[in-house]
Amino acid sequence: MIRRVFSVKSILLVLAVFLISLYALPFIEIRGIKPDFWVLIVLFYAFRADWRTVPFFAFLIGLIKDILSPRYFGVEIFTLGMAALILSYTLGKLERQDPWVVVLSATAFSLIYETGICLGYLFVNGAYELTGILLWRALMISVYTLFCFPWVFFVLDHVADLRRRDWLGGTA
Amino acid sequence: MAPQRLAVLTIVFSLPLFVTAYFKPVPDTLRETFFSIVKPVLRAGETVRQSCTDAVTGVRRFFFIYQENNQLKREIELLEREVILLREKEKENDRLRSLLDFKTKTPARTVASQIIARETGHLGNWIVLDKGGRQRLKKDMPVVSEKGLVGKVAEVGPETARVILLTDVESRVGGMVQSSRQTGLVMGDGSPFLRMKFLDPDSDVKVGDEVLSSGLGSVYPKGIPIGTIEFVEREKNGLFLYAKIKPSVSFSRIEEVLCLEYQRVG
Numbered sequence: 001m002i003r004r005v006f007s008v009k010s011i012l013l014v015l016a017v018f019l020i021s022l023y024a025l026p027f028i029e030i031r032g033i034k035p036d037f038w039v040l041i042v043l044f045y046a047f048r049a050d051w052r053t054v055p056f057f058a059f060l061i062g063l064i065k066d067i068l069s070p071r072y073f074g075v076e077i078f079t080l081g082m083a084a085l086i087l088s089y090t091l092g093k094l095e096r097q098d099p100w101v102v103v104l105s106a107t108a109f110s111l112i113y114e115t116g117i118c119l120g121y122l123f124v125n126g127a128y129e130l131t132g133i134l135l136w137r138a139l140m141i142s143v144y145t146l147f148c149f150p151w152v153f154f155v156l157d158h159v160a161d162l163r164r165r166d167w168l169g170g171t172a
Numbered sequence: 173m174a175p176q177r178l179a180v181l182t183i184v185f186s187l188p189l190f191v192t193a194y195f196k197p198v199p200d201t202l203r204e205t206f207f208s209i210v211k212p213v214l215r216a217g218e219t220v221r222q223s224c225t226d227a228v229t230g231v232r233r234f235f236f237i238y239q240e241n242n243q244l245k246r247e248i249e250l251l252e253r254e255v256i257l258l259r260e261k262e263k264e265n266d267r268l269r270s271l272l273d274f275k276t277k278t279p280a281r282t283v284a285s286q287i288i289a290r291e292t293g294h295l296g297n298w299i300v301l302d303k304g305g306r307q308r309l310k311k312d313m314p315v316v317s318e319k320g321l322v323g324k325v326a327e328v329g330p331e332t333a334r335v336i337l338l339t340d341v342e343s344r345v346g347g348m349v350q351s352s353r354q355t356g357l358v359m360g361d362g363s364p365f366l367r368m369k370f371l372d373p374d375s376d377v378k379v380g381d382e383v384l385s386s387g388l389g390s391v392y393p394k395g396i397p398i399g400t401i402e403f404v405e406r407e408k409n410g411l412f413l414y415a416k417i418k419p420s421v422s423f424s425r426i427e428e429v430l431c432l433e434y435q436r437v438g
Contacts, residue, residue, distance in 0.1 A: 022214070022289050023221040026424050032339075032364040055181055066188065066199070067206045068291065070298050070326045070334045071342075073199030074188030081185035085178065121341075124189070133361045134341060 010045070010057075013156075014064065017041050033140045035148040038065055039113055042084060043106050043149065044156055051091040058084030075120040083113040110145050114138040204329030207300060211332055214288040214300060222427065281433040283307055287426060288332070297340035297360065299323075301429065304331045312391050313431045320397035320420030321345065321385055322429050333431075337423050338366055338398065346388035347398055347417075352376045355386045358398055358417065366399055371413035377404050383417055393434050 017037045025034045038061050046054040062077035069076060087109045094101045115138050192199050207214075233240070285301035303309050305328045315322040315335045323343060326336040336343055339360040347358035347368050354375040356368045371377055381401045387394025399417040407414045 019217060022291065023217050026290075029424075032362075055185075059185065062185075063188075067203050070203075070336060072189075073192040073203075074186075074190075077188045078185045081181070085181055085185075089178075133363055137362055 010049070013041055013044075014061070018064070018068075030144070033137060033144055035145040036110070036114070036141055037145075037148075037152070038080075039110050039145050040149060040152045042080065042087075043109060044153060046084070046087055046091060046109075047096070047102060047106075047153075048156075051088055051096060054088045054091075055081055055084045071121060072124040075117065075124060079113055079116040079120050083109050083116060086112060106149055107142075107146055110142040111139070114142045114145075200327065203327065204332075207329050207332040207334070208304075211288065211302070215286075215302060218286075218288045225425075281308075283309055283313075283431040283433075284428060285309075285333070285431060286428055290424070297337040297343075297362065297423070298326065299335045299337065299423075299426075299429075301325075301333045301335060301431070302331075303431070304329045304333045306330050308433075309333045309431055310433070314392045314396070314434055315429050315431050316396055317421050317426045317429050319422075319426075320399070321392065322421055322423070322426065324391055325431060335429070338419060338421075339364060339423060345392055345398065346386035347383045348386035348394075349375070349377050349401070350382040350384050352381070355388065356412075356415070358383065364419070364423075365402065366417040366419055368401070368415040368417055369407070369412060371404075371415060373406060373411070373413050375413065377401065377413060377415060379403055383415075391434070393432065 017040075021037050025037070028034065042054065042058050042061055045057045049057075058080045059077055062080035065076035065080065066073050087105060090105050090108075091101075094105070096102075115135065118134055118138050188199070283303055285303040285307075287299045288302045289300040291298055299322075301309070301315075309325055309328050311325055311328055313325040315324060321338060323335045323337040323340070325333050327334040337360070338345060338358070339362065341360055341362050343360040345358045346355060348355045349371075352375050354371055354377055356371040358366050358368045361367055368383060379401055383398045383401060385392045385394060385396040385398060397420040399419040402416045402418050404413055404415045406412075
């Protein structure tokens, strides 16, 4: 099952998000608030590829985020991994094709991750100050990410044709 | 999901935190190696991004060129007058400095660097430079652009370095209001603006005042522009004033920066 995480298409997807997050996101930012495409690919993997291995996929995405970030190493892995663990558990209990389940679990995942990351850095770094502005911005990023969620899924499903069941050996 | 699996995964996800706590060089080496490997990709990506930005800006500016030209001519006239005045002030300043035996705080050496990657989100406010330890960049070197203070070098690899921007939540700079000479602490909060705290409540700080680095502390030299005050209000505890600052530097647009080898004298 883990092999699905390392398929060529998933690696290409990660590479695309890496380049988009560095170079394309400044063009769609609104007052410094940008959607989190890393969160979106974890969600895409959970809903389209394999909800069971999503914590492992999130671990790898967290590792990339931690390498890219100059901050305390490991906070991204922990937060994204734990949020994915909750997502995986929830998807195992509910009807995964139900649009309400998709929307609500994506919302919960995004909110848990964005606020969790603020709390994580507060926990490991004394210099870090958790302000209302920061939490407000985390919420706004979450909202912007969720706004992009259907569009990104549409593009990946229909334009990049990643919907086919064989692309990751999907079981969604 | 079985409780055993949950416990195992929680431990696995926590492992990197323990690695960082007890073996800090491991993640540092990982990051440095990664950026050294992807440096050519980042450089190419930045070139493409810059070309796209220039093309879009060029098209947009084409329609305003005549109006802008006239405005610039007027500005040149004003600036020429200002240059004459400033030259006089400079001479006066030199005389006063020599009279007072003023201890200067100037950078001994500068390293010009190009930005090859950037991330300015609500938490990750950093840029990657194309110079590193081999070009004698060091941790905590102040970084400036032609418009003002950018941040400081946070991590140095052999070929690249990462700079934490002023807008980062962990950034702290001693600031000084140019007109009233009031000092305070300038902090980032992840937004495109900065906050200046601990200003004297009786001070004459007002909207539009320029804020410079105060030179207090050991990282940043004195007198580098930080930004302009957007609004001032009393802090909740009532003991100090708090100001919101618009940075002088547009962090998403800078392309080249100077890293200063700052040696504080005296």
